[in-house]
Each structure stands twice: as structure tokens, then as C-alpha cells.
Amino acid sequence: MDxxxxxxxxERRDGIVPHSAQLDELNQARTALFDLGLxxxxxxxxxxxxxxxxxxxxxFVITASATGALRTLQSEQFxxxxxxxxxxxxxxxxxxxxxxxxxxxHGAIYAAQPLVHWVMHVHSRVLFDDLLxxxxxxxxxxxxxxxxxxxxxxxxxxxxxxxLPFVFVMAGHDEGVVACGANMPSTLQALLASLQRTSxx
Numbered sequence: 760m761d762x763x764x765x766x767x768x769x770e771r772r773d774g775i776v777p778h779s780a781q782l783d784e785l786n787q788a789r790t791a792l793f794d795l796g797l798x799x800x801x802x803x804x805x806x807x808x809x810x811x812x813x814x815x816x817x818x819f820v821i822t823a824s825a826t827g828a829l830r831t832l833q834s835e836q837f838x839x840x841x842x843x844x845x846x847x848x849x850x851x852x853x854x855x856x857x858x859x860x861x862x863x864x865h866g867a868i869y870a871a872q873p874l875v876h877w878v879m880h881v882h883s884r885v886l887f888d889d890l891l892x893x894x895x896x897x898x899x900x901x902x903x904x905x906x907x908x909x910x911x912x913x914x915x916x917x918x919x920x921x922x923l924p925f926v927f928v929m930a931g932h933d934e935g936v937v938a939c940g941a942n943m944p945s946t947l948q949a950l951l952a953s954l955q956r957t958s959x960x
Contacts, residue, residue, distance in 0.1 A: 774853040776820055776837040781812050784943040786832055788879065789822065791947065793830050795954070797881035800828045807882040807934070809859040812943070814839060817869050819878075823856035840866060845910045863910045864929075868939050871914035874923055875939045877946040882934040889957040890928045890936060896920075897928035904932035913937070924949035 776782065789810050792798045798808030806827020811819045823836045838854030843866040850866070852858040859865070865878045891897060898912040909931065916927060917939060924940030926949050936953070940946030 768847070768849040769857050770849065770851045771838075771857060772851075772853050773855065774839070775834050776839050776854060778834055781943075782820065782834070782837065785810050785812055785820070785822075785837075788943050788947045790831055792879065792881055792950070797883055797886075797950075797954075798827060799882075809861050809865075809880050811840075811859075811862075811865045811878045813869055813876040817866065818842070819865060819869055821859050821862055821865055823854060824859050825856070838862075845907050845914075848907050860905050863905065863907070864913050864937075867910035867914035868917050868937075871918040872920065872923075872939070874941055875917065877940050877943050879938045879946055879950055880929075881936055881938075881950065883936060883954065884934050886936050886954055886957050887928060887934045890926070890953065891930065895926065895928055897930040898932075900930040902931040904929060904935065926950060926953050 800806045806825055808827055809822045811821035813819050819840050820837055821840055823838050826832055826836050835855040838852045838858040840850060840852045840858055840862050842851045843863060850858055850862045861880050868875055868878050896916060902908045902912050924938055924946045926938045929935035938946050938950040
């Protein structure tokens, strides 16, 4: 499986993301998704799922890489992505651990849609398949995760959306589903509503 590994050039400086109300919100949402199995670790040990919120400008706080096995995260398990360059496939961050392997995708969403302040990327076989069956918005199946092509595709997809929150499928990232929105409650609810519709079919 080619999931869960950082593909971009990572430049990190040591530091701790300061505690904030948004960090508490992120942890709350992440724990709820973890309990539903939408964030976790595959049998081969590779983790999946990551959350972020916009900090300032296009900077954002995101869960660190390889934290999928944990139900609740501590401050040192978050990273502040200070800058990113899709064309150079480079992410600069501050934290004790490397930023999530999906940081470039999150950054592309924030850059494409100024109204987005929260991004939630989860994995679910049933939700992924159901959304594709319903012809939900999606990136192309031939674009792999963690690449500049995926970042550009996601950015173009999100930029066309007039309403938030917005849920879409990363068709080239097996089981990958993303929700983005203006705040944590509405973004989480959009994701849970999509999952509920899946269980009703």
C-alpha cells in the first residue's frame, strides 16, 4: 500500500503549536472520527486520516504524521504548516514531528478557497464507494495522493464550489474522503451526514 507516507520535500523546524480553543476543537472532532473508524491504522501499521484548521493567511495547523493510532493527540502531535509550494512539492512546518503526508492537499484547499477554515480527511470504504456511486465531486482516479498533481486537482475542485461545507472524494487515494468548511461543527456534520446516508442505502 502506498498510503500514509510523506512524498513532498519536508522542511521542519522544532517547536510546539500553542494551545488554543481551535486546537481543542480539532481534537474533539478527531476523536469523534477516530471512534467511528474514520481515522486510525491499517493492519500493516500505516495510519490514515488527518485534520487541520486555518491559522493565519494560508498557514494552517494539522495533525502530525504517524498519529493515526492515537485516540487523542497532545500539543506536540500537531504541526503548523508555515508555507508550502505546490510547484516545488515542498512543505515548511514547525513542530516536534513531521506534518501529515496530506499537508500539500490541505494547503491547496486553503489557497483555493479563502472561506474554508477547516479540512477533514478520513478513510472509509463504504463512504468512498457510496459517494462515487452517487457521482459526488471527485478528483480523477489516475491522480495519486500526496503529489503536486493531486494538490492542483483538489484546489481546482474546491475553487469551483459556491457553498460550504463541501464533501468530495479523492478517487486516486483509495478510501479517501475530504470535508471542508467554514467552521468545525458544520464541517464535521457534513461528513457525518454523508456517512449516515451511506448507512441508509
